[in-house]
Amino acid sequence: MFHIKGDLNLVRIERGIPESGFELTEEYNPLEVNPKNHISFNKGCYVGQEVVARLDTYDKVKRRLVGLTWRDEMIFESGANIFYDGDNIGTLTSTTKSPKLVIYWTGSGKESLHRSRY
Numbered sequence: 574m575f576h577i578k579g580d581l582n583l584v585r586i587e588r589g590i591p592e593s594g595f596e597l598t599e600e601y602n603p604l605e606v607n608p609k610n611h612i613s614f615n616k617g618c619y620v621g622q623e624v625v626a627r628l629d630t631y632d633k634v635k636r637r638l639v640g641l642t643w644r645d646e647m648i649f650e651s652g653a654n655i656f657y658d659g660d661n662i663g664t665l666t667s668t669t670k671s672p673k674l675v676i677y678w679t680g681s682g683k684e685s686l687h688r689s690r691y
Contacts, residue, residue, distance in 0.1 A: 586669045589640055595651065596638055596666045604628050606638045636663070 577585055577592055591597050591606040603612060603625055614626060628634055641655075648670070655663040 582667075583669050583671055586640075586667050587671055589638065591638060592667065601636075601638075602628065602634070604634045605636050638666070 585592060589607070596606050603621070612625060614629060616622070649665055649668050651665050651668055653665045654661050655665065
């Protein structure tokens with residue numbers, strides 16, 4: 574599998590672009606990576622279309638791919654879990670040192686974390 578490296582990976586993470594093998598895996602459904610502009614809800618049949626439409630219609634997506642910034646120089650590895658008040662709320666999928674964005678992760682539940690900048 575090809576993996577984006579260097580400056581291109583930095584830009585990918587800063588812009589929130591998912592990568593196959595990291596954010597695009599069997600563990601996540603397509604709506605969890607925020608592809609609203611890339612999935613047709615009006616097109617005819619395609620594999621998984623009914624499931625995707627149902628998740629969207631009933632707002633059943635349980636987690637989202639989000640970016641998280643950190644104030645200090647903490648370094649985390651991909652695959653590390655994120656905890657908040659003792660609860661596992663997400664997993665790091667891609668990380669980079671960036672002046673704009675430090676951690677890129679999928680989280681669940683704690684909506685306040687999705688809006689906060691740390």
